[in-house]
Amino acid sequence: MTEVSQSEIAAFLTSAHEMSDISAKVILPYFRQEISVFHKDGKGIYDPVTDADRKSEQVIREYIAQKWPDHSIIGEEYGSQITDSDFCWIVDPIDGTRAFVMGSPLWGTLIGLSHGETQILGMMNQPFTNERFWATADGAFARFGNQERRLKVSACSSLSEAIITTTCPDLFANERDKAQFEKLRQRCQMTRYGGDCYSYCLLALGHIDLIVETGLASYDIAPLIPLVEQAGGVISTWDGSSARAGGQIVAAASKVLHEQALEILAG
Amino acid sequence: MTEVSQSEIAAFLTSAHEMSDISAKVILPYFRQEISVFHKDGKGIYDPVTDADRKSEQVIREYIAQKWPDHSIIGEEYGSQITDSDFCWIVDPIDGTRAFVMGSPLWGTLIGLSHGETQILGMMNQPFTNERFWATADGAFARFGNQERRLKVSACSSLSEAIITTTCPDLFANERDKAQFEKLRQRCQMTRYGGDCYSYCLLALGHIDLIVETGLASYDIAPLIPLVEQAGGVISTWDGSSARAGGQIVAAASKVLHEQALEILAG
Numbered sequence: 023m024t025e026v027s028q029s030e031i032a033a034f035l036t037s038a039h040e041m042s043d044i045s046a047k048v049i050l051p052y053f054r055q056e057i058s059v060f061h062k063d064g065k066g067i068y069d070p071v072t073d074a075d076r077k078s079e080q081v082i083r084e085y086i087a088q089k090w091p092d093h094s095i096i097g098e099e100y101g102s103q104i105t106d107s108d109f110c111w112i113v114d115p116i117d118g119t120r121a122f123v124m125g126s127p128l129w130g131t132l133i134g135l136s137h138g139e140t141q142i143l144g145m146m147n148q149p150f151t152n153e154r155f156w157a158t159a160d161g162a163f164a165r166f167g168n169q170e171r172r173l174k175v176s177a178c179s180s181l182s183e184a185i186i187t188t189t190c191p192d193l194f195a196n197e198r199d200k201a202q203f204e205k206l207r208q209r210c211q212m213t214r215y216g217g218d219c220y221s222y223c224l225l226a227l228g229h230i231d232l233i234v235e236t237g238l239a240s241y242d243i244a245p246l247i248p249l250v251e252q253a254g255g256v257i258s259t260w261d262g263s264s265a266r267a268g269g270q271i272v273a274a275a276s277k278v279l280h281e282q283a284l285e286i287l288a289g
Numbered sequence: 290m291t292e293v294s295q296s297e298i299a300a301f302l303t304s305a306h307e308m309s310d311i312s313a314k315v316i317l318p319y320f321r322q323e324i325s326v327f328h329k330d331g332k333g334i335y336d337p338v339t340d341a342d343r344k345s346e347q348v349i350r351e352y353i354a355q356k357w358p359d360h361s362i363i364g365e366e367y368g369s370q371i372t373d374s375d376f377c378w379i380v381d382p383i384d385g386t387r388a389f390v391m392g393s394p395l396w397g398t399l400i401g402l403s404h405g406e407t408q409i410l411g412m413m414n415q416p417f418t419n420e421r422f423w424a425t426a427d428g429a430f431a432r433f434g435n436q437e438r439r440l441k442v443s444a445c446s447s448l449s450e451a452i453i454t455t456t457c458p459d460l461f462a463n464e465r466d467k468a469q470f471e472k473l474r475q476r477c478q479m480t481r482y483g484g485d486c487y488s489y490c491l492l493a494l495g496h497i498d499l500i501v502e503t504g505l506a507s508y509d510i511a512p513l514i515p516l517v518e519q520a521g522g523v524i525s526t527w528d529g530s531s532a533r534a535g536g537q538i539v540a541a542a543s544k545v546l547h548e549q550a551l552e553i554l555a556g
């Protein structure tokens with residue numbers, strides 16, 4: 023597998039920005055409108071998908087097919103399209119569909135790119151609040167309001183000073199997972215629920231110190247890995263493996279915090 | 290007590306918009322910066338207050354003192370200043386200080402005005418996302434993005450179809466309150482946590498159907514009452530009394546939903 027050059031990275035990043043722009047135009051007209059919400063086949067829990075979700079992934083896939091026709095694509099709505107290329111785009115058009123349906127802005131469009139086993143690019147776009155977060159090997163950055171800034175996690179290294187979050191305590195896959203999370207959060211300074219992808223951006227910004235979740239798909243988390251790591255944070259599964267495949271995830275502002283969390287979650 | 294004229298209402302509304310504008314300028318430079326967070330004296334739980342919170346209330350109080358010198362003022366940070374006037378402004382400079390500290394945009398500046406026992410004006414301003422919600426006897430309105438719209442609650446009239454929210458389950462004052470909330474939410478379609486004042490705006494927008502909270506102060510809720518009611522919703526304490534004084538609050542998209550919620554919360 024050949025190395026990825028700086029100019030290639032720059033071209034991929036430009037593509038991610040362009041895909042965020044075109045998907046935003048598709049999604050925004052649906053936000054805070056009356057939208058049809060239905061249950062996905064084969065899923066027991068309430069899992070709304072909107073036209074916005076589907077149409078957004080369509081325009082992103084069309085862009086990739088045109089611009090990078092040999093690359094693989096994994097998407098939330100339309101599955102995997104695997105080629106011989108070492109490059110694979112991973113797309114979640116609306117991460118946080120429940121927030122979206124509720125009119126809350128705590129959702130985002132996730133676009134990531136891997137090269138072999140390495141997640142080389144990640145982007146989260148929130149078009150309603152006009153916020154964008156992205157990362158490559160050059161660092162993690164955010165653009166909102168009139169500013170663009172480099173992201174850096176907090177200096178928090180102790181659970182007793184940590185702000186911990188999970189999207190919703192009801193989303194834990196089983197009672198044991200929920201109990202382990204409860205044990206961990208009791209050791210922290212403050213717990214807050216809600217957030218989906220937005221929470222990982224707030225961790226990269228230095229405002230949240232610890233995120234614990236379960237049941238994530240790869241497209242929910244892979245695009246966020248570079249954001250957390252390039253901002254100085256640590257992210258893995260509860261057993262310390264790579265977060266790329268999803269599952270039980272822990273993201274922390276520091277190695278010490280991450281280790282303490284893993285230890286408590288292991289029970 | 291004399292009636293309030295249309296031109297007086299218009300002048301009060303203009304004032305509320307101006308106060309939202311000037312407080313936004315004070316608050317925004319503090320949002321997502323490193324801020325000092327400390328515990329308020331005499332409160333056992335974690336209750337961050339920022340410089341932004343205090344400075345915002347100061348500029349709002351200065352505005353009222355200059356523009357409406359005979360009116361009473363009740364504020365979160367600097368207490369009550371009661372005059373002989375029938376008019377009383379009620380101000381919460383940053384409702385959702387925990388969200389603010391975490392970098393989440395789900396906080397707002399609340400400004401309300403009562404005339405005798407009637408809450409005649411309410412406004413919620415979220416300057417980071419550039420959203421504003423307000424209501425008088427003329428109706429409830431929102432401004433965000435490029436649009437201004439009249440607010441209308443959802444048509445939801447059944448718990449089994451309702452989206453219910455509370456800011457945080459840990460905020461319930463005691464185990465009984467928490468248990469009653471649990472019983473209610475089990476009957477609903479979906480529960481989501483987090484939101485503070487932002488949730489009442491989403492209810493007025495028609496995206497959330499039910500909000501249940503406890504331990505609210507009058508300044509947390511009084512400015513939001515006109516928003517809920519003028520959008521067609523119902524708001525009261527758990528025992529059906531006026532929500533103006535705070536305490537245990539239920540807000541619902543319809544009378545039927547409100548009655549069902551009260552019944553279950555009564556145990």
